[in-house]
Amino acid sequence: MNDKSGELARKIRAAQERQRQIVTGGNDGSGEPGKDEKGKALRAGTDLVAALAVGIFLGYWVDRWLDTKPWGVIFFVFVGFAAGFLNIYRSQTGQDYKVGFKPTVPDAPKDGASGEDGKTD
Amino acid sequence: MANPLQQFVIKPLIPLNIGGYDVSFTQSSLWMGLAVISATLLMTLSMRSKSVVPNRWQNVTEMIYEFVAGMVHEALGHEGRKYFAFVFSVFMIVLMGNMLGMIPYSFTFTSHIVVTGTLALMVFLTATLVGIFRHGLHFFTLFLPAGLPIFLAPLIILIEIVSYLSRPISLSVRLFANMVAGHTMMKVFAGFSVMMAASSGLGMAGAVLPLLINTALVGLEILIAFIQAYVFAVLTCMYLKDAIELH
Numbered sequence: 001m002n003d004k005s006g007e008l009a010r011k012i013r014a015a016q017e018r019q020r021q022i023v024t025g026g027n028d029g030s031g032e033p034g035k036d037e038k039g040k041a042l043r044a045g046t047d048l049v050a051a052l053a054v055g056i057f058l059g060y061w062v063d064r065w066l067d068t069k070p071w072g073v074i075f076f077v078f079v080g081f082a083a084g085f086l087n088i089y090r091s092q093t094g095q096d097y098k099v100g101f102k103p104t105v106p107d108a109p110k111d112g113a114s115g116e117d118g119k120t121d
Numbered sequence: 122m123a124n125p126l127q128q129f130v131i132k133p134l135i136p137l138n139i140g141g142y143d144v145s146f147t148q149s150s151l152w153m154g155l156a157v158i159s160a161t162l163l164m165t166l167s168m169r170s171k172s173v174v175p176n177r178w179q180n181v182t183e184m185i186y187e188f189v190a191g192m193v194h195e196a197l198g199h200e201g202r203k204y205f206a207f208v209f210s211v212f213m214i215v216l217m218g219n220m221l222g223m224i225p226y227s228f229t230f231t232s233h234i235v236v237t238g239t240l241a242l243m244v245f246l247t248a249t250l251v252g253i254f255r256h257g258l259h260f261f262t263l264f265l266p267a268g269l270p271i272f273l274a275p276l277i278i279l280i281e282i283v284s285y286l287s288r289p290i291s292l293s294v295r296l297f298a299n300m301v302a303g304h305t306m307m308k309v310f311a312g313f314s315v316m317m318a319a320s321s322g323l324g325m326a327g328a329v330l331p332l333l334i335n336t337a338l339v340g341l342e343i344l345i346a347f348i349q350a351y352v353f354a355v356l357t358c359m360y361l362k363d364a365i366e367l368h
Contacts, residue, residue, distance in 0.1 A: 046298070049294070050287040050294060086284050
Protein backbone atom coordinates (compact mmCIF):
# COMPACT_ATOMS: atom_id res chain seq x y z
CA MET A 1 0.00 0.00 0.00
CA ASN A 2 2.72 2.45 1.06
CA ASP A 3 4.72 1.43 -1.95
CA LYS A 4 1.82 2.28 -4.23
CA SER A 5 1.27 5.77 -2.83
CA GLY A 6 5.01 6.45 -3.11
CA GLU A 7 4.83 5.51 -6.75
CA LEU A 8 1.85 7.79 -7.24
CA ALA A 9 3.70 10.70 -5.63
CA ARG A 10 6.60 10.10 -7.98
CA LYS A 11 4.27 10.07 -10.96
CA ILE A 12 2.65 13.33 -9.87
CA ARG A 13 6.04 14.99 -9.49
CA ALA A 14 7.06 13.83 -12.95
CA ALA A 15 3.82 15.16 -14.44
CA GLN A 16 4.25 18.50 -12.67
CA GLU A 17 7.76 18.78 -14.04
CA ARG A 18 6.47 18.08 -17.54
CA GLN A 19 3.73 20.66 -17.10
CA ARG A 20 6.27 23.24 -15.92
CA GLN A 21 8.38 22.58 -18.99
CA ILE A 22 5.39 22.99 -21.27
CA VAL A 23 4.41 26.25 -19.62
CA THR A 24 7.88 27.75 -19.72
CA GLY A 25 8.75 25.99 -22.98
CA GLY A 26 11.04 27.81 -25.39
CA ASN A 27 11.26 30.74 -23.05
CA ASP A 28 13.80 29.75 -20.46
CA GLY A 29 16.61 29.19 -22.94
CA SER A 30 17.25 25.66 -21.74
CA GLY A 31 14.61 24.05 -23.98
CA GLU A 32 15.18 22.63 -27.45
CA PRO A 33 17.76 24.94 -29.04
CA GLY A 34 16.38 24.78 -32.58
CA LYS A 35 12.91 26.00 -31.72
CA ASP A 36 14.24 28.70 -29.45
CA GLU A 37 16.66 30.08 -32.04
CA LYS A 38 13.95 30.37 -34.66
CA GLY A 39 11.69 32.29 -32.32
CA LYS A 40 14.53 34.63 -31.44
CA ALA A 41 15.34 35.21 -35.09
CA LEU A 42 11.72 36.05 -35.90
CA ARG A 43 11.63 38.43 -33.00
CA ALA A 44 14.85 40.22 -33.91
CA GLY A 45 13.42 41.55 -37.17
CA THR A 46 10.45 43.33 -35.66
CA ASP A 47 12.55 44.59 -32.74
CA LEU A 48 15.05 46.34 -35.00
CA VAL A 49 12.42 47.90 -37.25
CA ALA A 50 10.21 48.99 -34.36
CA ALA A 51 13.02 50.87 -32.62
CA LEU A 52 14.02 52.48 -35.91
CA ALA A 53 10.43 53.57 -36.51
CA VAL A 54 10.26 55.15 -33.06
CA GLY A 55 13.57 56.91 -33.76
CA ILE A 56 12.39 58.35 -37.06
CA PHE A 57 9.08 59.42 -35.57
CA LEU A 58 10.82 61.19 -32.66
CA GLY A 59 13.25 62.84 -35.06
CA TYR A 60 10.45 64.10 -37.26
CA TRP A 61 8.61 65.41 -34.22
CA VAL A 62 11.71 67.18 -32.86
CA ASP A 63 12.28 68.74 -36.29
CA ARG A 64 8.79 70.17 -36.39
CA TRP A 65 9.02 71.40 -32.83
CA LEU A 66 12.48 73.04 -32.96
CA ASP A 67 12.51 73.77 -36.69
CA THR A 68 15.80 71.93 -37.13
CA LYS A 69 14.98 70.01 -40.29
CA PRO A 70 16.73 67.66 -41.22
CA TRP A 71 19.07 67.22 -38.26
CA GLY A 72 16.54 65.74 -35.87
CA VAL A 73 15.70 62.85 -38.18
CA ILE A 74 19.38 62.24 -38.98
CA PHE A 75 20.31 62.11 -35.31
CA PHE A 76 17.35 60.01 -34.21
CA VAL A 77 17.82 57.46 -36.99
CA PHE A 78 21.15 56.62 -35.38
CA VAL A 79 19.61 56.56 -31.92
CA GLY A 80 16.86 54.31 -33.29
CA PHE A 81 19.41 51.92 -34.78
CA ALA A 82 21.29 51.83 -31.51
CA ALA A 83 18.08 51.09 -29.61
CA GLY A 84 17.15 48.42 -32.16
CA PHE A 85 20.45 46.64 -31.76
CA LEU A 86 20.15 47.01 -28.02
CA ASN A 87 16.74 45.29 -28.25
CA ILE A 88 18.23 42.46 -30.30
CA TYR A 89 21.26 42.13 -28.02
CA ARG A 90 18.98 41.84 -25.00
CA SER A 91 16.65 39.29 -26.50
CA GLN A 92 19.60 37.19 -27.74
CA THR A 93 21.41 37.21 -24.41
CA GLY A 94 18.36 36.18 -22.45
CA GLN A 95 17.83 39.57 -20.85
CA ASP A 96 14.66 39.73 -22.83
CA TYR A 97 12.90 43.02 -22.83
CA LYS A 98 14.54 44.36 -19.75
CA VAL A 99 15.58 47.92 -19.69
CA GLY A 100 18.93 48.05 -17.95
CA PHE A 101 21.71 45.53 -18.08
CA LYS A 102 21.09 42.97 -15.37
CA PRO A 103 20.74 39.48 -16.83
CA THR A 104 17.65 37.45 -16.11
CA VAL A 105 18.32 35.29 -13.07
CA PRO A 106 16.20 32.15 -12.81
CA ASP A 107 13.81 33.14 -10.04
CA ALA A 108 15.07 30.74 -7.39
CA PRO A 109 15.58 33.33 -4.59
CA LYS A 110 12.15 34.87 -5.16
CA ASP A 111 10.34 31.55 -4.78
CA GLY A 112 12.45 30.51 -1.80
CA ALA A 113 11.60 33.71 0.05
CA SER A 114 7.85 33.22 -0.20
CA GLY A 115 7.98 29.57 0.75
CA GLU A 116 4.36 28.68 -0.01
CA ASP A 117 4.93 27.72 -3.57
CA GLY A 118 2.56 24.76 -3.62
CA LYS A 119 -0.53 26.91 -3.15
CA THR A 120 -0.35 28.90 -6.32
CA ASP A 121 0.02 26.11 -8.85
CA MET B 122 -9.37 35.09 -58.80
CA ALA B 123 -10.33 37.10 -55.78
CA ASN B 124 -7.80 39.49 -54.36
CA PRO B 125 -6.07 37.74 -51.41
CA LEU B 126 -6.20 40.98 -49.44
CA GLN B 127 -9.94 41.41 -49.97
CA GLN B 128 -10.59 39.45 -46.78
CA PHE B 129 -9.14 42.26 -44.68
CA VAL B 130 -11.47 44.96 -45.99
CA ILE B 131 -13.67 46.43 -43.26
CA LYS B 132 -17.35 46.34 -44.14
CA PRO B 133 -19.80 48.39 -42.10
CA LEU B 134 -22.85 46.37 -41.07
CA ILE B 135 -24.72 49.18 -39.33
CA PRO B 136 -23.52 52.57 -40.57
CA LEU B 137 -23.27 55.06 -37.72
CA ASN B 138 -21.98 58.60 -37.67
CA ILE B 139 -21.46 60.51 -34.45
CA GLY B 140 -20.09 64.03 -34.50
CA GLY B 141 -18.54 63.64 -37.93
CA TYR B 142 -16.75 60.44 -36.96
CA ASP B 143 -17.47 57.16 -38.65
CA VAL B 144 -18.30 54.80 -35.79
CA SER B 145 -20.14 52.19 -37.83
CA PHE B 146 -20.70 48.74 -36.41
CA THR B 147 -18.45 46.78 -38.75
CA GLN B 148 -17.84 43.09 -39.23
CA SER B 149 -14.69 43.63 -37.19
CA SER B 150 -16.79 44.90 -34.28
CA LEU B 151 -19.11 41.96 -34.72
CA TRP B 152 -16.30 39.43 -34.43
CA MET B 153 -14.79 41.26 -31.48
CA GLY B 154 -18.16 41.00 -29.76
CA LEU B 155 -18.40 37.33 -30.68
CA ALA B 156 -14.90 36.74 -29.29
CA VAL B 157 -15.88 38.25 -25.95
CA ILE B 158 -19.18 36.37 -25.87
CA SER B 159 -17.65 33.02 -26.81
CA ALA B 160 -14.86 33.42 -24.26
CA THR B 161 -17.37 34.27 -21.55
CA LEU B 162 -19.65 31.39 -22.51
CA LEU B 163 -16.73 28.97 -22.58
CA MET B 164 -15.61 30.03 -19.12
CA THR B 165 -19.04 30.07 -17.48
CA LEU B 166 -20.89 27.19 -19.14
CA SER B 167 -18.03 24.73 -18.96
CA MET B 168 -17.55 25.36 -15.24
CA ARG B 169 -21.24 24.99 -14.41
CA SER B 170 -20.98 21.42 -13.18
CA LYS B 171 -17.71 22.02 -11.26
CA SER B 172 -17.10 18.29 -11.05
CA VAL B 173 -13.97 16.79 -9.54
CA VAL B 174 -13.54 14.63 -12.61
CA PRO B 175 -13.90 17.22 -15.38
CA ASN B 176 -15.68 16.63 -18.65
CA ARG B 177 -14.07 17.84 -21.88
CA TRP B 178 -15.26 21.43 -21.72
CA GLN B 179 -14.29 21.86 -18.11
CA ASN B 180 -10.93 20.32 -18.94
CA VAL B 181 -10.32 22.90 -21.66
CA THR B 182 -11.20 25.75 -19.31
CA GLU B 183 -8.99 24.41 -16.56
CA MET B 184 -6.12 23.94 -18.99
CA ILE B 185 -6.36 27.52 -20.22
CA TYR B 186 -6.60 28.80 -16.65
CA GLU B 187 -3.62 26.80 -15.46
CA PHE B 188 -1.61 27.71 -18.53
CA VAL B 189 -2.02 31.44 -17.92
CA ALA B 190 -1.69 31.09 -14.14
CA GLY B 191 1.58 29.20 -14.63
CA MET B 192 2.83 31.82 -17.04
CA VAL B 193 2.01 34.69 -14.68
CA HIS B 194 3.51 32.87 -11.70
CA GLU B 195 6.66 32.07 -13.66
CA ALA B 196 7.22 35.68 -14.66
CA LEU B 197 5.93 37.66 -11.71
CA GLY B 198 5.94 35.26 -8.76
CA HIS B 199 3.41 35.85 -5.99
CA GLU B 200 3.24 39.50 -6.84
CA GLY B 201 1.67 38.44 -10.13
CA ARG B 202 -1.67 37.32 -8.71
CA LYS B 203 -2.98 40.87 -8.81
CA TYR B 204 -2.32 41.04 -12.52
CA PHE B 205 -3.67 37.61 -13.40
CA ALA B 206 -7.09 38.91 -14.48
CA PHE B 207 -5.51 41.45 -16.77
CA VAL B 208 -3.12 39.00 -18.43
CA PHE B 209 -5.88 36.41 -18.72
CA SER B 210 -8.24 38.87 -20.43
CA VAL B 211 -5.58 39.97 -22.88
CA PHE B 212 -4.69 36.36 -23.62
CA MET B 213 -8.33 35.34 -24.14
CA ILE B 214 -9.26 38.20 -26.47
CA VAL B 215 -6.20 37.62 -28.65
CA LEU B 216 -6.64 33.85 -28.61
CA MET B 217 -10.34 34.07 -29.47
CA GLY B 218 -9.65 36.65 -32.17
CA ASN B 219 -7.05 34.42 -33.78
CA MET B 220 -9.03 31.20 -33.42
CA LEU B 221 -12.39 32.55 -34.58
CA GLY B 222 -10.50 33.93 -37.56
CA MET B 223 -9.71 30.35 -38.58
CA ILE B 224 -13.41 29.62 -39.19
CA PRO B 225 -14.19 29.92 -42.90
CA TYR B 226 -16.06 33.14 -43.84
CA SER B 227 -15.21 34.72 -40.52
CA PHE B 228 -13.13 37.82 -39.99
CA THR B 229 -9.81 37.98 -38.13
CA PHE B 230 -9.87 41.24 -36.21
CA THR B 231 -6.30 40.73 -34.99
CA SER B 232 -5.18 41.21 -38.60
CA HIS B 233 -5.65 44.96 -38.23
CA ILE B 234 -2.80 47.00 -36.77
CA VAL B 235 -5.29 49.39 -35.20
CA VAL B 236 -6.65 46.55 -33.05
CA THR B 237 -3.33 45.01 -32.08
CA GLY B 238 -1.84 48.48 -31.64
CA THR B 239 -4.59 49.48 -29.23
CA LEU B 240 -4.14 46.28 -27.26
CA ALA B 241 -0.36 46.74 -27.13
CA LEU B 242 -0.71 50.38 -26.13
CA MET B 243 -3.09 49.38 -23.36
CA VAL B 244 -0.57 46.81 -22.08
CA PHE B 245 2.26 49.34 -22.38
CA LEU B 246 0.36 52.08 -20.53
CA THR B 247 -0.77 49.65 -17.82
CA ALA B 248 2.80 48.46 -17.23
CA THR B 249 4.13 52.02 -17.18
CA LEU B 250 1.42 53.27 -14.82
CA VAL B 251 1.90 50.28 -12.51
CA GLY B 252 5.60 51.12 -12.41
CA ILE B 253 4.99 54.79 -11.70
CA PHE B 254 2.41 54.11 -8.99
CA ARG B 255 4.59 51.52 -7.30
CA HIS B 256 7.88 53.36 -7.45
CA GLY B 257 6.99 57.00 -8.01
CA LEU B 258 9.69 59.03 -9.71
CA HIS B 259 12.14 56.29 -8.86
CA PHE B 260 10.58 54.41 -11.78
CA PHE B 261 12.55 56.55 -14.23
CA THR B 262 15.86 55.14 -12.98
CA LEU B 263 14.82 52.27 -15.24
CA PHE B 264 16.38 54.23 -18.06
CA LEU B 265 19.72 54.65 -16.29
CA PRO B 266 21.72 51.41 -16.21
CA ALA B 267 23.75 50.95 -13.04
CA GLY B 268 27.43 51.90 -13.19
CA LEU B 269 27.06 54.11 -16.24
CA PRO B 270 29.78 56.76 -16.75
CA ILE B 271 28.07 60.10 -16.32
CA PHE B 272 29.26 61.60 -19.62
CA LEU B 273 27.52 58.78 -21.51
CA ALA B 274 24.26 59.26 -19.63
CA PRO B 275 22.49 61.67 -22.04
CA LEU B 276 23.03 59.37 -25.02
CA ILE B 277 22.28 56.09 -23.23
CA ILE B 278 19.14 57.46 -21.61
CA LEU B 279 17.91 58.55 -25.03
CA ILE B 280 18.63 55.11 -26.47
CA GLU B 281 16.94 53.40 -23.53
CA ILE B 282 13.84 55.56 -23.92
CA VAL B 283 13.61 54.79 -27.64
CA SER B 284 14.08 51.12 -26.83
CA TYR B 285 11.30 51.32 -24.24
CA LEU B 286 8.94 53.13 -26.60
CA SER B 287 9.58 50.57 -29.33
CA ARG B 288 8.06 47.78 -27.24
CA PRO B 289 4.38 48.38 -28.00
CA ILE B 290 5.25 48.72 -31.69
CA SER B 291 7.11 45.44 -31.94
CA LEU B 292 4.42 43.78 -29.82
CA SER B 293 1.58 44.91 -32.08
CA VAL B 294 3.43 44.47 -35.37
CA ARG B 295 4.37 40.90 -34.49
CA LEU B 296 0.76 39.79 -33.96
CA PHE B 297 -0.67 41.78 -36.85
CA ALA B 298 2.01 40.68 -39.35
CA ASN B 299 1.67 37.02 -38.42
CA MET B 300 -2.08 37.10 -38.90
CA VAL B 301 -2.00 39.01 -42.20
CA ALA B 302 0.79 36.83 -43.62
CA GLY B 303 -0.90 33.58 -42.65
CA HIS B 304 -4.35 34.44 -43.94
CA THR B 305 -2.97 35.92 -47.16
CA MET B 306 -0.93 32.80 -47.78
CA MET B 307 -3.94 30.53 -47.29
CA LYS B 308 -5.98 32.66 -49.68
CA VAL B 309 -3.23 32.62 -52.31
CA PHE B 310 -2.96 28.83 -52.23
CA ALA B 311 -6.72 28.50 -52.35
CA GLY B 312 -6.65 30.81 -55.37
CA PHE B 313 -4.11 28.55 -57.07
CA SER B 314 -6.44 25.61 -56.57
CA VAL B 315 -9.39 27.43 -58.09
CA MET B 316 -7.39 28.67 -61.08
CA MET B 317 -5.90 25.25 -61.80
CA ALA B 318 -9.26 23.53 -61.49
CA ALA B 319 -10.71 26.03 -63.95
CA SER B 320 -8.04 25.18 -66.54
CA SER B 321 -8.09 21.98 -68.56
CA GLY B 322 -6.20 18.67 -68.62
CA LEU B 323 -3.11 18.36 -66.47
CA GLY B 324 -3.78 21.60 -64.60
CA MET B 325 -7.10 20.27 -63.42
CA ALA B 326 -5.49 17.17 -61.92
CA GLY B 327 -2.74 19.30 -60.36
CA ALA B 328 -5.29 21.44 -58.52
CA VAL B 329 -5.15 18.98 -55.67
CA LEU B 330 -1.54 19.94 -54.87
CA PRO B 331 -2.19 23.49 -53.60
CA LEU B 332 -5.16 22.04 -51.75
CA LEU B 333 -2.84 19.64 -49.92
CA ILE B 334 -0.51 22.50 -49.03
CA ASN B 335 -3.47 24.54 -47.83
CA THR B 336 -4.60 21.70 -45.58
CA ALA B 337 -1.19 21.73 -43.93
CA LEU B 338 -1.29 25.53 -43.76
CA VAL B 339 -4.57 25.50 -41.85
CA GLY B 340 -2.93 23.33 -39.20
CA LEU B 341 0.07 25.64 -39.08
CA GLU B 342 -2.17 28.69 -38.80
CA ILE B 343 -4.04 27.22 -35.85
CA LEU B 344 -0.66 26.65 -34.19
CA ILE B 345 0.40 30.22 -34.97
CA ALA B 346 -2.93 31.56 -33.69
CA PHE B 347 -2.17 29.95 -30.35
CA ILE B 348 1.54 30.83 -30.27
CA GLN B 349 0.88 34.48 -31.03
CA ALA B 350 -1.67 34.74 -28.22
CA TYR B 351 0.88 33.07 -25.94
CA VAL B 352 3.65 35.46 -27.03
CA PHE B 353 1.39 38.45 -26.49
CA ALA B 354 0.55 37.29 -22.97
CA VAL B 355 4.16 36.39 -22.11
CA LEU B 356 5.40 39.79 -23.20
CA THR B 357 2.62 41.43 -21.19
CA CYS B 358 4.02 39.56 -18.18
CA MET B 359 7.56 40.66 -19.05
CA TYR B 360 6.59 44.31 -19.24
CA LEU B 361 4.72 44.09 -15.95
CA LYS B 362 7.76 42.40 -14.44
CA ASP B 363 9.98 45.28 -15.49
CA ALA B 364 7.57 47.75 -13.94
CA ILE B 365 7.16 45.78 -10.70
CA GLU B 366 10.71 44.72 -10.00
CA LEU B 367 12.59 47.71 -11.33
CA HIS B 368 16.01 46.09 -11.24
